[in-house]
Amino acid sequence: MQAYIVRRLLLNLVVLFLVATLVFVALRIDPDNVVQLAAQGTQITDIEEAKRAIKRTLGLDKPVFPDQYFTYLGDLLRLDLGESFRTRTPVMDEIKNRIGPSLELGILQLLVALVVAIPVGIVSAVRQDRWIDYVLRSVAIFFLGVPVFVLAVFVLLGAARYLDWSPPLTTYRDPFPVPPFDTSAPEDLWVNLQIMAIPAVVGGLGTGAVIMRFLRSQMLEVLRQDYIRTAWAKGLKERVIIMRHAFKNALIPVVTVIGLVLGTLVSGNVVLESIFIIPGIGLYAVEGVRQNDYPVVQAMVLLVASFLVFVNLAVDVVYAWLDPRIRYA
Amino acid sequence: MQPQEATMGAELAVAPPALQRPRIARAFGGLWRLVRRKPLGALGMAIVIGMLVLSLGPPKAEFGLPDLPDRPLGFEMGKPWLARYHPDDFFYNERGRLATFEGPSWKHWLGTDNRGRDIWARIVWGTRRSLFLGIWALTLGTIAGTLVGLVSAYFSGLFDLLFQRIMDAIQSFPALLILLMVLSLTEPSLRVLAIALAFVAIPSVQRIVRSVVLSVREEAYVDAARVMGASHRRIMFRHILPNVIAPVIVIFSVGLGAVILAEAAISFVSPSSVPFTASWGLMLAEGRTVMFDHPGMVLASGGFIALAVLGFNLAGDALRDILDPRLRLM
Numbered sequence A: 001m002q003a004y005i006v007r008r009l010l011l012n013l014v015v016l017f018l019v020a021t022l023v024f025v026a027l028r029i030d031p032d033n034v035v036q037l038a039a040q041g042t043q044i045t046d047i048e049e050a051k052r053a054i055k056r057t058l059g060l061d062k063p064v065f066p067d068q069y070f071t072y073l074g075d076l077l078r079l080d081l082g083e084s085f086r087t088r089t090p091v092m093d094e095i096k097n098r099i100g101p102s103l104e105l106g107i108l109q110l111l112v113a114l115v116v117a118i119p120v121g122i123v124s125a126v127r128q129d130r131w132i133d134y135v136l137r138s139v140a141i142f143f144l145g146v147p148v149f150v151l152a153v154f155v156l157l158g159a160a161r162y163l164d165w166s167p168p169l170t171t172y173r174d175p176f177p178v179p180p181f182d183t184s185a186p187e188d189l190w191v192n193l194q195i196m197a198i199p200a201v202v203g204g205l206g207t208g209a210v211i212m213r214f215l216r217s218q219m220l221e222v223l224r225q226d227y228i229r230t231a232w233a234k235g236l237k238e239r240v241i242i243m244r245h246a247f248k249n250a251l252i253p254v255v256t257v258i259g260l261v262l263g264t265l266v267s268g269n270v271v272l273e274s275i276f277i278i279p280g281i282g283l284y285a286v287e288g289v290r291q292n293d294y295p296v297v298q299a300m301v302l303l304v305a306s307f308l309v310f311v312n313l314a315v316d317v318v319y320a321w322l323d324p325r326i327r328y329a
Numbered sequence B: 001m002q003p004q005e006a007t008m009g010a011e012l013a014v015a016p017p018a019l020q021r022p023r024i025a026r027a028f029g030g031l032w033r034l035v036r037r038k039p040l041g042a043l044g045m046a047i048v049i050g051m052l053v054l055s056l057g058p059p060k061a062e063f064g065l066p067d068l069p070d071r072p073l074g075f076e077m078g079k080p081w082l083a084r085y086h087p088d089d090f091f092y093n094e095r096g097r098l099a100t101f102e103g104p105s106w107k108h109w110l111g112t113d114n115r116g117r118d119i120w121a122r123i124v125w126g127t128r129r130s131l132f133l134g135i136w137a138l139t140l141g142t143i144a145g146t147l148v149g150l151v152s153a154y155f156s157g158l159f160d161l162l163f164q165r166i167m168d169a170i171q172s173f174p175a176l177l178i179l180l181m182v183l184s185l186t187e188p189s190l191r192v193l194a195i196a197l198a199f200v201a202i203p204s205v206q207r208i209v210r211s212v213v214l215s216v217r218e219e220a221y222v223d224a225a226r227v228m229g230a231s232h233r234r235i236m237f238r239h240i241l242p243n244v245i246a247p248v249i250v251i252f253s254v255g256l257g258a259v260i261l262a263e264a265a266i267s268f269v270s271p272s273s274v275p276f277t278a279s280w281g282l283m284l285a286e287g288r289t290v291m292f293d294h295p296g297m298v299l300a301s302g303g304f305i306a307l308a309v310l311g312f313n314l315a316g317d318a319l320r321d322i323l324d325p326r327l328r329l330m
Helices: A002-029 A031-040 A047-058 A064-077 A091-126 A131-145 A148-162 A189-223 A226-233 A238-276 A281-290 A294-322 B002-014 B023-037 B039-055 B119-155 B157-171 B175-185 B190-216 B220-227 B232-269 B280-288 B296-323 B325-329
Strands: B059-063 B075-077
Touching: A002 A031, A002 A064, A002 A294, A002 B157, A002 B175, A031 A047, A031 A294, A091 A131, A091 A189, A091 A238, A091 A281, A091 A294, A131 A189, A131 B296, A148 A189, A148 A238, A148 B232, A148 B280, A148 B296, A189 A238, A226 A238, A238 A281, A238 A294, A238 B175, A238 B232, A281 A294, A281 B175, A294 B175, B023 B039, B039 B119, B039 B296, B119 B157, B119 B190, B119 B232, B119 B280, B119 B296, B157 B190, B175 B190, B175 B232, B190 B232, B220 B232, B232 B280, B232 B296, B280 B296
Parallel strands: none
Antiparallel strands: B059 B075
């Protein structure tokens, strides 16, 4: 097992290196455009002067290989992600400030997803092909198909129209909100939860639908096993058979799905954060794109990609730990 | 008249009508079976066909390079037949003011938007943009992904290992962020968007193709071809590639939904980095500003995005069950 983890870690390093290289290449496809866009945002009035300044700070005036490439890799190794074109603050500091709300939203969504998906998946498998199964599955298909941002907008609309309630922040009335946004997170827990409520529930249900479908098919598989029949024959209670014998075994493959789902959660949160003006890293990325702030976008891509690479490793390790039959060679 | 009747009688004797149902009836029978067995899948396919019909318009004979959204197939496509108006036509009411936020009427089926444009027309033009963007992106992505998967699995070994790590690297980017990055680097253009979407689609396509090729590679007929002296290219394209067709069709239909969703999400999140033609995502973003007083724009655009994504998902699921049930757990 240790050998496996070490090997996977090394392989992950290779993948991260490739990720960094891809991002490096992306900027060099059309550097003049980037410089042009960046120069338009600076205080310097002479555009040529501004372009030269930008080129110098980005190091674009040196040869691409080896100078630029190794400077870039060296900066990454020192966790120096450069500084924003607009605010001139180091991107790393900004990320530290903004990671909190994103984590909060992600964890809340995962909680909602699990709380909904686990009971629904079990009921739907145990009552296979009864009316309740059909109802639950149709609802799951609905949440799988309808995109989170459409659902979020509709829920906002419905809540305002019929319940006369809106989340405390009103910035989302702004059509194309212009950064910088107010990024100070509300201190009051109750206000905070009110802001998070709709995105957490909407995003959580979308994720929950995926988990529920997978859990249901796993449960159906397990319920047909011999040892379940044995358990029935022994006269065990239904609750014990389903929870202790079936559910526990069906849960193991679901762990991998949770890992996969984390990737979509991150993407979904980019959208949800920008609808609800939650000052997390997703919103930061969107601000970066809207302002052509290339270092910010690049840092976000690197950050999220490396996060996902390690989540995948963690999922594999947890999987082996839960199911001792799995032996990674 | 007499001889003619005689020949008709002879024909009947040869082929009794019960055995030779007319072709149309057979087609309807197949359709009816599909509806009964996979009602959701049939619904999805109906939505997909509906979208296709919405986006079609009279072809004009100006051939050239394909360009989105108005020249998706290399020739200029005129106003969609079902659109009624141009998406950027402004309408005025009888007092000469811009007719903003009008309710549904015979003139404007879904009413008008915040700048006095016909919502139905914008929805229909947006359908063309979404659909053809998706088709182009997936065509490129599927071809590239299939080639990568085929070559990588066929030659295996160190080459395969290296290629798969590159694919891991691409896959570890969340699609939305990579698209945003590409768009922040370039001028807004649908062509760039299509290429970026294709790039994002490559890893998942190649993974499925690769798994099929890995098993087919060991078949006896592949060995036989090799023994007969067939070249690598011949074995790959003539003997192995046909096995990949069914999964690729399934990926294509499921992927179209995902691509349409991604385009809408990007237009919604960052309207300034996409071309400003009529688009569902842009309408949703614009409509959000006024939705509490005039929900029409949000309801129409959001409804169509949801319907399209749902439709492609359902159609893709049904196609998968029919064509290749092994893919179910992917």
